[in-house]
Amino acid sequence: AAQEHRDEHKELSSELQRLTGEQNKRQAWVNKSHESERDAMAFFGPEAKALVDELRKPSVASKFHFPPVGPIGLFLHVTKEKYAVAVEESLWNDLRSWVVHDANDMRLLQDLTKRRGIGQVSILTKKMDVDPHRQERFEGFTTVADLVTIDRQKCDQFIGKSKSSSSVDVETILRNTLLDYTHMDKVIVVDDMNKAKSIIFDGNDNGNRFSRAILPNSTSLFKRGASEAIVPKERQVPRLLGGAPDQQQLQQVA
Numbered sequence: 001a002a003q004e005h006r007d008e009h010k011e012l013s014s015e016l017q018r019l020t021g022e023q024n025k026r027q028a029w030v031n032k033s034h035e036s037e038r039d040a041m042a043f044f045g046p047e048a049k050a051l052v053d054e055l056r057k058p059s060v061a062s063k064f065h066f067p068p069v070g071p072i073g074l075f076l077h078v079t080k081e082k083y084a085v086a087v088e089e090s091l092w093n094d095l096r097s098w099v100v101h102d103a104n105d106m107r108l109l110q111d112l113t114k115r116r117g118i119g120q121v122s123i124l125t126k127k128m129d130v131d132p133h134r135q136e137r138f139e140g141f142t143t144v145a146d147l148v149t150i151d152r153q154k155c156d157q158f159i160g161k162s163k164s165s166s167s168v169d170v171e172t173i174l175r176n177t178l179l180d181y182t183h184m185d186k187v188i189v190v191d192d193m194n195k196a197k198s199i200i201f202d203g204n205d206n207g208n209r210f211s212r213a214i215l216p217n218s219t220s221l222f223k224r225g226a227s228e229a230i231v232p233k234e235r236q237v238p239r240l241l242g243g244a245p246d247q248q249q250l251q252q253v254a
Helices: 002-038 040-044 046-055 081-094 103-115 152-158 170-182 193-201 247-253
Strands: 076-078 098-100 123-125 148-150 187-189 212-214 220-224 227-231
Touching (some): 046 103, 076 081, 081 170, 081 187, 081 212, 098 170, 103 123, 152 170, 193 212, 193 220
Parallel strands (some): 187 212
Antiparallel strands (some): 076 148, 220 227
16 A cells, blocks of 8 residues: 555646646746736847847938838737747748838848848838838638738838838738738638648638638648648747737647
8 A cells, every 4th residue: 555655646746747848838928928018029120129220320221212121020919829830930931021112121121131241131112102012811711811910000100201201001011921821811720730731721722712721830731733731830929929929839739
């Protein structure tokens, strides 16, 4: 009996250590999320803050046809925390990017980063004086575009003086850029792997209507002609998510 109690005690101690370790990991994740709210710019690298500081100077911003906007991810939020990892994965390549109006503004931005020793930045060209692009919508499906919101307050605070006297809608600029470069209105978010397979691989036209399907853990499914692909990925600390993560995300990290 004494040995049995010792075994039970040892088992309970091991389980307690395991649960404590999981809790510490989860708390660290939550702390990092809170820190990111206080200093969101840190996620985009030191060059992002240095470049923002330069472009806030009227003498610098006034040289551009339209002030460059970026980094793109700084302005974005996800409407449903459950899908934050999936949304970030689908937009990942462009979250650090800056948007400029034309080739002239691209050259000016490149020259500025070299002259100030800021480092190389990703630059996307998108006309800033155009109307909002049309977003594709598919009844019964949720796309990444449906889950992304653009922070209007940050947009209003960002614009500096430029050569153009016309008003610039930063929200429209960002949405147009994301639609054109990421096709986020054609990436559907699906909760279940089997359902995603049935949508993308079932032989109907969905594989052509959508560029891909993506699961909450960021696994992607897509079809090109007769070829089918499933790409498992998992990013753990989304930059687009404000506030503490929900329980499902915590379980993924543990």
